[in-house]
Amino acid sequence: MIAARIASGALVPLVKKLFVREGPGAGLVGRPVRISSLVSFTGEKRLLTEADLRRLTAGLLRTAVGSAPVGERLVEPAEEEAVSLALARTLTRLGDLEMDDVQAVRLGPQALAKALKAADGDGTRDLSADGAHLHDALLLSACLHILHFFTQRSTFVARTLVEHSGQLAEAIAKTDLLLARHPSPITRDTLFEERYVTHIAQKHGMLAIYGIDLTRSPEQWPLGTAYLSLEADLGQDRHHAMIRAEYAFNGRDRVLLRGVAGSGKTTLVQWLAVTTAQQDLSLLNSDAPLAALIGRVPFVLPMRTLTRQHDYLPNPDEFLHRTRSPLAGAQPAGWVDRVLSSGRGLLLIDGIDEVSKQTRERTRRWLQDLLVTYPGNVWLVTSRPSAVRDKWLAAEKFSELSLAPMSRQDVASFIHRWHNAARSVSTPEQQELLDGYEASLVTAVRTKKDLARLATNPLMCGLICALHCDRHGYLPRGRKELYEAALSMLLARRDRERDMDAPDGIDLTEDPKIRLLQRLAYKFILNGKSELDRSHAERIIADTLPSVPVAAEQGDAAAIFQHLLLRSGLLREPAVGSIDFIHRTFQDYLGAKAAVEEGDMALLVLRAVDSQWEDVVRMAVAHARPREGAELLLDLIRRGDSSTSTYRRNQLHLLATAAVEHATELEPRVRDMISERAGALIPPRSRREVRDLVGIGSVALELLPGPDRLSDEEALLTAHTAILIGGDAAIALLGRYNRHPDPRVRQLLCNAWHRFDTAAYAEGVLAGLLGSDVYFEVTTPAELAAFTPLGGRSHVRVSSAFDTNQLIQSLHPAGVTHLWLPAGQSVTWYWLAAFPRLETLTLDLGAETLDVSSLGAHPGLLHLRIAKAQSTVGLESLADTVVVTPYEQDPGIVPGV
Structure with missing residues (x-):
């Protein structure tokens, strides 16, 4: 009865996780395979730990217990965990069986369950009678699916066991059919959940x-x-x-x-x-x-x-x-x-x-x-x-x-991914062009300050890649010009250059499309919405059409809106009857343009304290004429000055500072007033201020001071701000902090290498850095090559597995006293004899087993630090000479930080 309550949807995932996946190219073989070689919880490359197996059996037990009719109890609640543990222990005996898969299928599920229980000894001796019966019933159900799994493997000798395979499949099908006709609440949940997660994977995949x-x-x-x-x-x-x-x-x-x-x-x-x-x-x-x-x-x-x-x-x-x-x-x-x-x-x-x-x-x-x-x-x-x-x-x-913000490595990775995706749908001739575009764009982002300032997040990087390709290597300089070029590409050039006729009979040029879209965007913003009903959007277009006669002549509001939805590339319908912009930044850019044209500067100042309007205000300064932009910035300053809230005052002053870079022309008097207010927030004194200054970008970087007359905490926050803003200008500033007495500041500088150009950062920051009490991080081959000219350091952390000979040649081993390595760097550690002064070794460990017995041969090693390990071999041999310290390691810490 218990077995009949458990659908294959609950058992198949468990069975799949008990066994290793087949590699690519697996096919039929001429002889059976031993079961112990197939399990996923033993061997050098195991995927399933004992704790994982216990979680899986606990989930199976909950399914069985939950499927019992109301009022019926299969086992006392206090004993459920004991049954789950016993079942997990019995299933681990799959790794000890001498039989092969063919023998197991011929035995059948009952005999296989009996064999597993025998291998486990008296594994149910501490269970009650009900608990032992539940354990046996679940084990039998699992064995039925295990044997069916064997028959479905592509490497199984299927021709010899067709009859057995059919019988197993029929037994499973009957169980599922019975449950489909008379489902329990738990079974209905399981079946629906399977549909739901499949839908989520497809919808968001x-x-x-x-x-x-x-x-x-x-x-x-x-x-x-x-x-x-x-x-x-x-x-x-x-x-x-x-x-x-x-x-x-x-x-x-x-x-x-x-x-x-x-x-x-x-x-x-x-x-x-x-x-x-x-x-x-x-x-x-x-x-x-x-x-x-x-x-x-x-x-x-x-x-x-x-x-x-x-x-x-x-x-x-x-x-x-x-x-x-x-x-x-x-x-x-x-x-x-x-x-x-x-x-x-x-x-x-x-x-x-x-x-x-x-x-x-x-x-x-x-x-x-x-x-x-x-x-x-x-x-x-x-x-x-x-x-x-x-x-x-x-x-x-x-x-x-x-x-x-994206680091240089992130930007380079994004550019590579974007061009790879483009190459996958291109002709051979286009692919050759894309190779050249990718190389030139990577160089441009590294060498052009204005471009590097823009490439700070995935959206802007996508725009840059698209425009660079679309314009055959030409790129606009500022953010406003970038958006203008992107809109031109989407609204006009795309269809024209692809020789597309007007499929819906509507042919609008770029200017009327922008006027309609900016009005729509502004209404979104005024309503405080990022999503509107389609009927509402059509009413907005209807109200705007009289002022755009070239569009009104070609169709009613519904037709014009449908054209914008299908052909602009800026609107989408995520669900029937619901409309939004493809990205919020386009909405803010177009809405700001509408606000400036309608003269709503006072409204912009009033709404400036609302986070939804921040980008609108910044873009409005870009769209405004010089006098309008200056007045808008002055109003932000005045409102900040009069605010009784420190938070509001800082918010408005920082917004004005951030908006300055978008002003094409600005009186020195206004610029000086804004710089004075920004100076009150620099150096940063909290994490919040760091985040605010990073949001301003390069304008804030120009105001950051050197380390003189700063407290240790202010120096740390200032350096962190410069690192997050990035760019070549940041290297010049950080070079002034490389002899700071606080080791936290210098450690931060060592850890930031990966965010900058490797050679430039090594020369400008690391070469003169005091390093006797901080770890120098090496993550990439380029950094390892650049590390050699630095002359070696006493503390070195290697965050990626390199060739051992490379490390010996590059790290100046005679001077290394503290070395931090991934545990997978080596199987044995005899090569560390090349580091004669090594005193402390730190090993980052994952799930692998670590053998440290060979470290006993190192004459100078005094201290070994090891992250929590599944198992460690050879510690006993070090007991007399080396102090071993466990430590907790967060594997999410980015190499370089």
Whole structure:
């Protein structure tokens, strides 16, 4: 009866994870394979730990217990964990069986279960009679699916066991059919959940790479091709640590992630949702960044969609309806509640900044209620930096992270990915051109200051790549010119250069399209919305058409709007009846243009304290005539001066400072007033001020002081600000900090190498850096090559596995006293004898087994530091000569930080 309650949907994932995947090219073989060679929890490259197996059997047990009829109890609740542990222990005996897969299938599931129990000894001796019966029933069901799995392997000698294969498949099919006819609530949940995660993986598994619009180019790309891992600032005042964004949940289950427009927040949400839905077995490695998401159910909750037509935020059972999921009507009653009550949810709440201030406060109360009601789930909330105050969710124990501007390596990686994607849909002739474009653009971004200032996030990098290709290597200089060129490419040149006729009978030039779109964008902004009903958008177009007669002559509002939706490349319909801009930055740029043309400067100053209007104000300065722009900046300064709130005053003064770079002409008097206000915020004295100054960019960099007359904390924050802003100008400033007495400052400089040009940073910063108490980080072959001319350092950290001979030749081993290596650098450690003065060795360990017995031969080694290991061999041999210290290592810390 118990076996008949468990569908294959619950057992197949367990069985798949018990055995290793076949490599590419696997085919039929002429002889059987021993079972012990197939399991995934033994051997050198094991994928499944004992703890992972216990989690899997615990989930299977919950399914079995939950499928019992109301009032019926299979086992006492206090004994459930003991049954789960016993089942996990019995299944591990698969690694000890001498029989092969063919023998096991011939035995049948009952005999295989009996053999596993015999190998386990008396594994159920501590269980009650009910517990032992439940253990045996679950083991029998698992064995049935294990044997069927063997028959489905491509390497199985299927021709010899057709009859057995058919019998096993028939038994499984009958069980599933029985459950389909008489499903229990748990079974219905399992079947629906399988459909749901498949839908999530498909819906969010594609991503638009902006600007790839070549012949036969698809509109979207697989997320694996388009996704770029970016850095996030942990926001820890003392450590100043950076991690890769996908490590956000390493040791954290509640995260508030801040990022400017275009920085990749929504793309990260998609990545997390898809990764969770796919349940990739490889993530079970102990050092995998997303291991905490295994077994969870993702819910993607865009705030603008949740609040589009409702004044209240949804209860869990409304999640799918509010996000307009096509599966909303099929979900079993109470399914989301059961998922969250069991602590299996991943809630991705995207875009707090895209709703009004009042809604943000309601959102915080809504989150508080959900957190109290459903503990144990994983939460990510995203927002633009200034939309919510610091520690907005601190009372709810959220960790705050901020997406950092892209480093040089990130930019180069993005350019390479973009051109790779473009090459995949290009002709041979186009591919040859793209090779040249990629090389010249990488050089341009490294050498041209204005271009490097723009290439700070994925959206801007996509625009730059697209325009560079579209204009055969020519690029505009400023942000305003970049957007103008992008709009020209999308609204006019794209269709014209592809020889497209007007497919809908409407033929509009660039100017009327912009006028209609900017009016639409401004209405979005005035309404505080990032998403509107289609009928509302059509009414806006209808109101605007009389002032754009060339468009009014070609169709009514519905037809003109449909043309803009299909042909502009700026609008999209994410769900039927709902309209938004392809990216918020285009909405802000066009809305600012409309505000300037309508003379709404006073309104811009009034709304400047609203984070949703910050980019609108900055772009308005770019669009305005010189006198209008100067007056707008002065009004921002005056309003800041008169504010009784320090936060508001700083916010307005920083906004004016950030907007200065967009002014094409400005009186020295106005510029001096703005610089004076900005000087009051420099040097930065808090993490919040660092983030604000980084948002300003190169203008702030010019105001940052040298280390003289700064406290140690101010020096640390100032250096951190310069590192995040980046560029060649930052190298000149950081070079002044390389002899600072505080080792935290110098360690930060050592760790920032990867964010700059390798040779320039080595010469300008590292060459003169005092390094007797800080680790010099080496991550790439280029850095290793540049390290040699530095003359060697006593403390060296190597963050990637290099050839051992390379390390000996490059690190000046005679001077190294402290060495930090990945544990996978070597199998044996005899080569460390080339480092005669080595005193302290630190090893970063993942899931691998570490053999340190050969370290006993090193004459000078006094201290060994090892990250928590699955198993370590040879420590006993070091006991008399070396002090061994375990330490906790966060694998998400970015090499270089």
